[in-house]
Amino acid sequence: MSKTQGLLAPGSYFMMGNFACVEAALMAGCRFYAGYPITPSSEIFERSCSRFPQAGGQAIEMEDEIASMAALIGASYAGAKVMTATSGPGFSLMLENISLAYIMEAPCVVVNVQRSGPCTGIPTLVGQGDMLQAKWGSGDIEAIAYCPSSVQEFFDLTIQAFNTAERFRTPVFVLADQVTGMMWEKLRIPPEEEIEVVNRQTMDPSRKEAPFDYSRDFNPMPIVGSGCRVNIDGLTHDSRGYPSTDHTVSQGMNSHLIGKIRNHAREIWKWQEYMTDDAEVLVVAYGSTARSALAAVKEARARGIRAALLRLITPWPFPDEIVQKLGNKVDAAVVPEINFGQMVHMVRESTSCSVVGVNWAPGTPIAPQTIIDALEVVSSR
Amino acid sequence: MTQPAFDEPGPAVRTPSHVRDIMIRPERFPNIWCPGCGIGIVLAAYIGAMERSSTATQKHVCISGIGCTGRAAGYLNLDSFHTTHGRAIPFATGMAVANPELEITVIAGDGDLSTIGGNHLIHAARRNVDINVIMVNNFNYGMTGGQHGATTPLGARTHTSPYGNAEAPFNLPYLVAAAGASFVARWTALHVRQLSAAVKRMMEIEGFTFLEVISPCPPTFGEFNSYPEALDMMQYFRSKAVVDPNADLRSVGVTARPEDSLVVGNFVDKRRESYQELLDLLRARASERRQ
Numbered sequence: 001m002s003k004t005q006g007l008l009a010p011g012s013y014f015m016m017g018n019f020a021c022v023e024a025a026l027m028a029g030c031r032f033y034a035g036y037p038i039t040p041s042s043e044i045f046e047r048s049c050s051r052f053p054q055a056g057g058q059a060i061e062m063e064d065e066i067a068s069m070a071a072l073i074g075a076s077y078a079g080a081k082v083m084t085a086t087s088g089p090g091f092s093l094m095l096e097n098i099s100l101a102y103i104m105e106a107p108c109v110v111v112n113v114q115r116s117g118p119c120t121g122i123p124t125l126v127g128q129g130d131m132l133q134a135k136w137g138s139g140d141i142e143a144i145a146y147c148p149s150s151v152q153e154f155f156d157l158t159i160q161a162f163n164t165a166e167r168f169r170t171p172v173f174v175l176a177d178q179v180t181g182m183m184w185e186k187l188r189i190p191p192e193e194e195i196e197v198v199n200r201q202t203m204d205p206s207r208k209e210a211p212f213d214y215s216r217d218f219n220p221m222p223i224v225g226s227g228c229r230v231n232i233d234g235l236t237h238d239s240r241g242y243p244s245t246d247h248t249v250s251q252g253m254n255s256h257l258i259g260k261i262r263n264h265a266r267e268i269w270k271w272q273e274y275m276t277d278d279a280e281v282l283v284v285a286y287g288s289t290a291r292s293a294l295a296a297v298k299e300a301r302a303r304g305i306r307a308a309l310l311r312l313i314t315p316w317p318f319p320d321e322i323v324q325k326l327g328n329k330v331d332a333a334v335v336p337e338i339n340f341g342q343m344v345h346m347v348r349e350s351t352s353c354s355v356v357g358v359n360w361a362p363g364t365p366i367a368p369q370t371i372i373d374a375l376e377v378v379s380s381r
Numbered sequence: 382m383t384q385p386a387f388d389e390p391g392p393a394v395r396t397p398s399h400v401r402d403i404m405i406r407p408e409r410f411p412n413i414w415c416p417g418c419g420i421g422i423v424l425a426a427y428i429g430a431m432e433r434s435s436t437a438t439q440k441h442v443c444i445s446g447i448g449c450t451g452r453a454a455g456y457l458n459l460d461s462f463h464t465t466h467g468r469a470i471p472f473a474t475g476m477a478v479a480n481p482e483l484e485i486t487v488i489a490g491d492g493d494l495s496t497i498g499g500n501h502l503i504h505a506a507r508r509n510v511d512i513n514v515i516m517v518n519n520f521n522y523g524m525t526g527g528q529h530g531a532t533t534p535l536g537a538r539t540h541t542s543p544y545g546n547a548e549a550p551f552n553l554p555y556l557v558a559a560a561g562a563s564f565v566a567r568w569t570a571l572h573v574r575q576l577s578a579a580v581k582r583m584m585e586i587e588g589f590t591f592l593e594v595i596s597p598c599p600p601t602f603g604e605f606n607s608y609p610e611a612l613d614m615m616q617y618f619r620s621k622a623v624v625d626p627n628a629d630l631r632s633v634g635v636t637a638r639p640e641d642s643l644v645v646g647n648f649v650d651k652r653r654e655s656y657q658e659l660l661d662l663l664r665a666r667a668s669e670r671r672q
Contacts (some may be wrong), residue, residue: 030474053663068471074472
């Protein structure tokens with residue numbers, strides 16, 4: 001089967017965000033999907049079941065999200081690029097095995113189409129309540145996440161998520177939301193040569209090197225069946241992969257897992273600035289809320305407020321230097337989120353300016369006017 | 382502070398002191414298991430079956446959950462995985478679908494596979510995913526000090542059932558057969574040859590295969606339930622085990638009481654299409670649809 005068999009031809013399409021995510025996964029080389037239906041991510045699962053077998057892959061339905069996440073890691077170690085998609089409650093169920101993927105250094109992509117919560121909440125309506133759960137929900141880990149604001153970006157960032165997962169040998173999140181997931185927009189699928197695809201380094205079984213060399217950031221991955229005969233463990237493990245309670249080993253392993261991401265955070269960060277040069281107030285937003293924020297900044301400018309937008313494309317690892325640089329130049333920052341205050345804490349921690357949260361989470365997007373009201377208040381202080 | 386083992390890859394060339402050392406990781410021994418435990422016997426049976434299987438050792442994968450038996454995979458010189466509690470079966474399912482050439486065996490305990498992981502057990506049997514599951518049943522959670530679970534007999538005493546267990550246990554061969562497994566067997570840690578033969582048969586079958594191995598656990602189960610010494614439960618197996626491959630599975634529940642018999646045997650061995658075979662057919666249909 002050729003590499004492009006079953007892939008969409010380059011060109012312009014009118015597509016739902018959740019569908020674009022699936023097409024991107026196939027373009028990135030993903031051929032294994034394990035999932036469990038949950039609104040508003042189910043279109044990703046359904047389209048995967050339709051499209052993956054056409055491209056020589058498999059999309060399977062597991063008995064719950066715990067099993068889905070476990071299956072991903074097993075398939076990842078079999079050499080496949082793997083993905084699942086879920087939403088709030090399903091994401092909570094996945095967290096333990098996300099930490100297993102992290103400690104086993106198994107590349108995988110987990111898409112979370114966030115909905116109104118907590119708990120079952122309002123499954124059909126938008127929320128952004130899993131931002132901190134993605135970072136701290138699995139314990140003491142370093143996370144990587146992308147937040148798309150459009151259908152095109154859902155496509156582009158899904159490919160990017162695979163490339164980052166493969167390079168860093170770690171789970172990578174796409175933290176979308178119900179608006180970007182279910183919205184239909186124009187999508188451009190670029191020709192194959194324009195799409196960068198990164199593949200993991202695999203361990204050469206004839207070279208008897210330590211599979212977990214903690215003195216370096218990246219180790220090639222031992223793929224099952226290739227003759228590496230490596231023990232892969234969810235317990236804290238030494239350079240051979242053997243369980244250990246030695247505190248030097250533990251500190252070394254955890255420093256490696258954290259460090260391989262933190263040491264390269266600047267290469268991972270993605271953000272977008274709008275009118276930040278002369279700004280006095282800064283809006284920091286992400287996901288679908290960034291669309292409202294952009295409209296609000298434009299309207300505020302028309303009213304004479306020197307507002308600007310910083311759109312976080314990678315909430316994790318948090319681009320603290322960027323927020324610090326821009327935040328320290330303005331009088332105040334406004335952080336609109338469809339939750340009751342999550343990324344606002346990261347912004348506050350990173351800047352010396354006054355930081356105000358705009359928190360609206362009844363299941364609808366934040367209207368530009370709500371952000372404009374906040375900008376008017378903080379700019380008149 | 383002791384020195385870390387950062388610069389110590391496993392020995393490239395082994396000098397076996399035992400003929401089977403090549404199949405294990407002798408540098409990890411002594412193992413964690415208590416005197417009188419049956420898990421080592423199960424491990425030897427698995428190694429014996431692997432040696433006689435037609436699949437190259439390189440294609441064998443062992444996946445464990447958490448607990449005493451959860452440590453089994455890590456002692457084997459294979460691609461081995463020590464996963465999260467109860468999740469070895471879905472982990473194996475993903476791996477088996479992604480690479481059908483592998484011969485994947487899950488070795489885990491009763492608490493791991495039938496209590497916290499019980500949902501995965503029945504669904505894997507229902508799908509008939511081509512993996513082998515060896516469950517070491519010692520009637521309790523041993524590693525955490527002896528608590529009751531879904532296999533603890535009614536009335537049995539553990540640290541969380543000090544006045545006797547108020548829950549009826551699963552009859553696992555009946556449960557897994559009803560869920561659709563291609564092969565279902567039960568043996569004890571005394572039946573070493575039957576064990577190894579059963580595991581070899583499991584490796585031959587395309588489909589979900591399940592083996593329950595009743596094992597002694599002197600310190601955390603036997604101590605409080607009529608079998609305090611290592612050999613006490615082995616004596617029970619010898620005197621009360623009844624080999625009956627044609628047994629009515631409704632009646633093979635285990636009481637573990639010295640006066641009651643214990644039915645063992647290869648109960649189910651049937652052929653039906655495996656999950657991977659059905660997925661291949663599905664993929665062929667998808668390919669036609671696209672053209």
